[in-house]
Amino acid sequence: MAQKAVTLKDVALAANVSRATAARALNGYGYVGGEASARVLQAADRLGYRGNRVAQALRRGQLPLIGFMPGDIQNPFFARIAHDVDVELRASNHNLLIASSEEDPEQEMELLDSLQSLNVRGFIVAPTSADDNAHLIRLVNEGVPIVLIDRALPDVACDSVTVDxxxxxxxxxxxxxxxxxxxxxxxxxxxxxxxxxxxxxxxxxxxxxxxxxxxxxxxxxxxxxxxxxxxxxxxxxxxxxxxxxxxxxxxxxxxxxxxxxxxxxxxxxxxxxxxxxxxxxxxxxxxxxxxxxxxPIAQIGPLAVKLLLQRINGSSEPQHNAQFPTRLIVRGSVSRPAGAPLR
Amino acid sequence: MAQKAVTLKDVALAANVSRATAARALNGYGYVGGEASARVLQAADRLGYRGNRVAQALRRGQLPLIGFMPGDIQNPFFARIAHDVDVELRASNHNLLIASSEEDPEQEMELLDSLQSLNVRGFIVAPTSADDNAHLIRLVNEGVPIVLIDRALPDVACDSVTVDxxxxxxxxxxxxxxxxxxxxxxxxxxxxxxxxxxxxxxxxxxxxxxxxxxxxxxxxxxxxxxxxxxxxxxxxxxxxxxxxxxxxxxxxxxxxxxxxxxxxxxxxxxxxxxxxxxxxxxxxxxxxxxxxxxxPIAQIGPLAVKLLLQRINGSSEPQHNAQFPTRLIVRGSVSRPAGAPLR
DNA sequence: CCGTTGTGTGAGATCGATATCATATTTGGA
DNA sequence: TCCAAATATGATATCGATCTCACACAACGG
Structure with a gap:
C-alpha cells in the first residue's frame, strides 16, 4: 500500500556514487566533485528525495519538534498563543506538538514523559499545578529546555513569560x-x-x-x-x-x-x-x-519562542523571568452600587 | 548539559543480559526466563528507562504522530475539533502535531511535505483550496492515510467528514x-x-x-x-x-x-x-x-479520528464521506423588513 | 623525482530499538 | 535412555542519515 519513500541510498545508486558522497552533495559539507555533486542533486530532484527526518533525528539525537502544553486549547488565550508559537517556530523549521494537559497534573506528567521520549527539543508549558512540579524540576535538571508561560513556578529554575x-x-x-x-x-x-x-x-x-x-x-x-x-x-x-x-x-x-x-x-x-x-x-x-x-497576549508567544530557541541553541544566560504589565480597559460594565455615596 | 537518556543497552547491562533479552522482557514477546525478565524490569524501573520513540519509529517506519492541519487554530470551530482530536488520539497513544495552513495552499503543501518526512502516520486536514490539490492527491496515492474535515474534495479519493x-x-x-x-x-x-x-x-x-x-x-x-x-x-x-x-x-x-x-x-x-x-x-x-x-461540531473530531485510525490499521473499506446535517437555531436576530407585507 | 598538501570518494561505524537467526539448555514423551 | 520439542539467550542485521576514517590520486614545491 504505502509506497516506500525514496532514501539516500536510492539517490546514491541513481547518481552512481556512495551514500557518503550523496550525503555530502546534499548537505554541502566536505569535499565533493562538481560533477558528482550535480549528478546527485539531479537524481535527488528526479526521484523526489525528501530525506527521513526520523533517521536524521536519531543520528542527531533530536527532532525539530517543540511541545506546547496549554491547559486547554479551546481557551482563546491559549489558542492565540499556540498560533503565535506555530508561526514563530515555522521560521526555524520546527513543528509544533500540541498536547493539552486539560489542567490535570497527572496528564501533564504523562504527556511530558511521552513527548520527551520523542526527543522533542524543548517545551512551552502552562503548568497546571503550582505545587506538583517534581516532573518539571526533573526535566530542567536533565537540561531539557523549557519555558513556562502564563504561570511561573519559583521552584522550577527555568525561563518564564507571565503577566502581573x-x-x-x-x-x-x-x-x-x-x-x-x-x-x-x-x-x-x-x-x-x-x-x-x-x-x-x-x-x-x-x-x-x-x-x-x-x-x-x-x-x-x-x-x-x-x-x-x-x-x-x-x-x-x-x-x-x-x-x-x-x-x-x-x-x-x-x-x-x-x-x-x-x-x-x-x-x-x-x-x-x-x-x-x-x-x-x-x-x-x-x-x-x-x-x-x-x-499583552501578542507578546507572550513570540517571547516564549525566542527564549526557548536561545536555550536550545545552548545559551547559558541567567534564568529570564519576563513579566508583562496588564492594562485595565474601562468599558461599561461597572457602575456605582445603589445607595453608595458619591465620592 | 542535557544528560543522555537511558537506553536499552544501559538496562541490559544493568540486568546483565543482552539487549535482545532486555527488549523481549520489556515488550513481552518471545521466550524470556522469569528471573531474567524480573531483573530487566527492575533495572528499567530503577534507571528510569523510557525508550526512544525516535529509534522505535525508525525501525517501524512510523512515528505515532498525527498531523492536524486546520485553516486557523484560533477559529473556535477548529480549536474545538483540535481538542476533540487530541483527546481521542490520546486513547491510542498518538500525539498531535498541529500546523495551521493559515489558508495558504503554498503553506499547506510545505507543511504536509515536512510532516510526511517525519513519518507521521496520517493527517487530518481542512484543505485550503478546492482546486490546488495535486499534493493531496499525491499523498493519497502514496497510501498515506488522510481524512479531510470541514471541506471535502471530490478529486481527492479519501475519507472526509463534513457538514451539509x-x-x-x-x-x-x-x-x-x-x-x-x-x-x-x-x-x-x-x-x-x-x-x-x-x-x-x-x-x-x-x-x-x-x-x-x-x-x-x-x-x-x-x-x-x-x-x-x-x-x-x-x-x-x-x-x-x-x-x-x-x-x-x-x-x-x-x-x-x-x-x-x-x-x-x-x-x-x-x-x-x-x-x-x-x-x-x-x-x-x-x-x-x-x-x-x-x-454538529462535537461529532466531527471523533469521527475523523475513528476513520483515520481505521485507515492506519489497514482498513480497505470503500471511501467514507460523512456529511452531517446542520440545524437552524432560531434566536432573535431576524425580523420582517420595514414595509414587508405580512404573509 | 619524491614527499607533502589538497581533493574526491567509499567503507563502515553510529544513533537506539527490534526482530531474525543460530545456539544452547531443558523438558517430555516414547 | 535418547531424540525431538520447548525454552532461553545472545549475536547480529536492519531501519536511514551522517560522519569519521582511510585510501586514492592529483598538484605542487624543493
Whole structure:
C-alpha cells in the first residue's frame, strides 16, 4: 500500500556514487566533485528525495519538534498563543506538538514523559499545578529546555513569560472599590493554578489596602469553563447577602458569570458590576461592553519562542523571568452600587 | 548539559543480559526466563528507562504522530475539533502535531511535505483550496492515510467528514425569505474554499427557488477573520441600495458583521436581519441573540479520528464521506423588513 | 623525482530499538 | 535412555542519515 519513500541510498545508486558522497552533495559539507555533486542533486530532484527526518533525528539525537502544553486549547488565550508559537517556530523549521494537559497534573506528567521520549527539543508549558512540579524540576535538571508561560513556578529554575496577575487583579478591584463597591465577589479558579493564586492575592491586597475585610462568602471556586462558571455564579448569588460587584479571573469565567447573572435576571451593571481578567472579543459585543484587565497576549508567544530557541541553541544566560504589565480597559460594565455615596 | 537518556543497552547491562533479552522482557514477546525478565524490569524501573520513540519509529517506519492541519487554530470551530482530536488520539497513544495552513495552499503543501518526512502516520486536514490539490492527491496515492474535515474534495479519493453546507445555507436564506426579505446580503469567504462554494450555492438555490434574482452587488468577499469581515460589511452597506438582511458564512465573519453594522449605527434586527453559519458562544451573549446554522461540531473530531485510525490499521473499506446535517437555531436576530407585507 | 598538501570518494561505524537467526539448555514423551 | 520439542539467550542485521576514517590520486614545491 504505502509506497516506500525514496532514501539516500536510492539517490546514491541513481547518481552512481556512495551514500557518503550523496550525503555530502546534499548537505554541502566536505569535499565533493562538481560533477558528482550535480549528478546527485539531479537524481535527488528526479526521484523526489525528501530525506527521513526520523533517521536524521536519531543520528542527531533530536527532532525539530517543540511541545506546547496549554491547559486547554479551546481557551482563546491559549489558542492565540499556540498560533503565535506555530508561526514563530515555522521560521526555524520546527513543528509544533500540541498536547493539552486539560489542567490535570497527572496528564501533564504523562504527556511530558511521552513527548520527551520523542526527543522533542524543548517545551512551552502552562503548568497546571503550582505545587506538583517534581516532573518539571526533573526535566530542567536533565537540561531539557523549557519555558513556562502564563504561570511561573519559583521552584522550577527555568525561563518564564507571565503577566502581573497580582497587579492586574489589584487594579481591577481597586477600580471597583473606587466606584463605591464594598462587597466584591470573586469567581476564582482552582487555587492549584498559580495565576489563580496571584489574582486572589491581588484581590485581597486591594481590599486590605482599603481597610476592607476579606469575606469568604464572597469568594467562589469554579473552573476555567463557561459551564462551571455559570453554575458557580448562580451559587454565589444565591447566598444570603449578595455582592454588588464581581471580579472574574479569566475570560471563560467572565462569560460564564455573564450568562449566570442573566439567567438570574441580574443586569450588568445595574444590579451587579463586573470586571474580568483577560480581554476577549466577546467583551465588546455585549451591552454594556465588559471592563477587563487585558494581557499583552501578542507578546507572550513570540517571547516564549525566542527564549526557548536561545536555550536550545545552548545559551547559558541567567534564568529570564519576563513579566508583562496588564492594562485595565474601562468599558461599561461597572457602575456605582445603589445607595453608595458619591465620592 | 542535557544528560543522555537511558537506553536499552544501559538496562541490559544493568540486568546483565543482552539487549535482545532486555527488549523481549520489556515488550513481552518471545521466550524470556522469569528471573531474567524480573531483573530487566527492575533495572528499567530503577534507571528510569523510557525508550526512544525516535529509534522505535525508525525501525517501524512510523512515528505515532498525527498531523492536524486546520485553516486557523484560533477559529473556535477548529480549536474545538483540535481538542476533540487530541483527546481521542490520546486513547491510542498518538500525539498531535498541529500546523495551521493559515489558508495558504503554498503553506499547506510545505507543511504536509515536512510532516510526511517525519513519518507521521496520517493527517487530518481542512484543505485550503478546492482546486490546488495535486499534493493531496499525491499523498493519497502514496497510501498515506488522510481524512479531510470541514471541506471535502471530490478529486481527492479519501475519507472526509463534513457538514451539509449547501443545505444549511439554503435553510438560512429560506428562513430570511420566509420572513419577508428580498434583498439578502452575503458575506462570503474566498471561493477557493469548498465550504464557501457550498454555502454560496445554497444561498443561490434558496433565492432561485423563490424566483429571486442573484444580485452581485449584495455579495461581498471577505476572509475568515473578524477584522476583514468588519471591513467587508462596511463596504457592503456603503453601496447604493442596501440589503435588508445578511447571511454570513462563518462565525468569525458573523462577529465581524455584527461589529461592522454597529459601527455604522445599524441595529440588528431593526435595521438589518442577520443569520450566521456556525454557532458560537458569543451568539447568545449579544442582544438580540443571533440566529445561526449550527454544525454538529462535537461529532466531527471523533469521527475523523475513528476513520483515520481505521485507515492506519489497514482498513480497505470503500471511501467514507460523512456529511452531517446542520440545524437552524432560531434566536432573535431576524425580523420582517420595514414595509414587508405580512404573509 | 619524491614527499607533502589538497581533493574526491567509499567503507563502515553510529544513533537506539527490534526482530531474525543460530545456539544452547531443558523438558517430555516414547 | 535418547531424540525431538520447548525454552532461553545472545549475536547480529536492519531501519536511514551522517560522519569519521582511510585510501586514492592529483598538484605542487624543493
Amino acid at each position: 496577575n497580582e497587579g492586574g487583579a489589584r487594579e481591577a478591584v481597586n477600580y471597583l472599590i473606587a466606584n463605591g463597591h464594598r462587597r466584591i465577589g470573586l469567581v476564582q479558579d482552582d487555587s492549584r493554578i498559580t495565576t489563580a493564586r496571584g489574582r486572589l492575592a491581588g484581590y485581597i491586597q486591594a481590599l486590605k489596602s482599603h481597610g476592607l475585610e476579606v469575606d469568604e462568602s464572597l469568594i467562589i471556586v469554579s473552573r476555567s469553563t463557561v459551564e462551571y462558571a455559570i453554575d458557580a455564579t448562580i451559587r454565589l448569588f444565591s447566598r444570603p447577602s449578595r455582592p454588588t460587584a464581581l471580579f472574574t479571573v479569566d475570560s471563560l469565567m467572565t462569560q460564564g458569570a455573564l450568562l449566570g447573572l442573566r439567567s438570574m435576571g441580574l443586569a450588568v451593571p445595574h444590579d451587579v458590576s463586573l470586571v474580568g481578567f483577560d480581554d476577549f472579543n466577546l467583551a465588546t459585543f455585549t451591552d454594556p461592553q465588559i471592563t477587563v484587565v487585558a494581557q | 453546507n449547501e443545505g444549511g445555507a439554503r435553510e438560512a436564506v429560506n428562513y430570511l425569505i420566509a420572513n419577508g426579505h428580498r434583498r439578502i446580503g452575503l458575506v462570503q469567504d474566498d471561493s477557493r474554499i469548498t465550504t464557501a462554494r457550498g454555502r454560496l450555492a445554497g444561498y443561490i438555490q434558496a433565492l432561485k427557488s423563490h424566483g429571486l434574482e442573484v444580485d452581485e452587488s449584495l455579495i461581498i468577499v471577505s476572509r475568515s477573520t473578524v477584522e476583514y469581515a468588519i471591513d467587508a460589511t462596511i463596504r457592503l452597506f456603503s453601496r447604493p441600495s442596501r440589503p435588508t438582511a445578511l447571511f454570513t458564512v462563518d462565525s468569525l465573519m458573523t462577529q465581524g458583521a455584527l461589529l461592522g453594522l454597529r459601527s455604522m449605527g445599524l441595529a440588528v434586527p431593526h435595521d438589518v436581519s442577520l443569520v450566521g453559519f456556525d454557532d458560537f458562544n458569543l451568539a447568545t451573549f449579544t442582544d438580540p441573540q443571533i440566529t445561526v446554522v449550527a454544525q
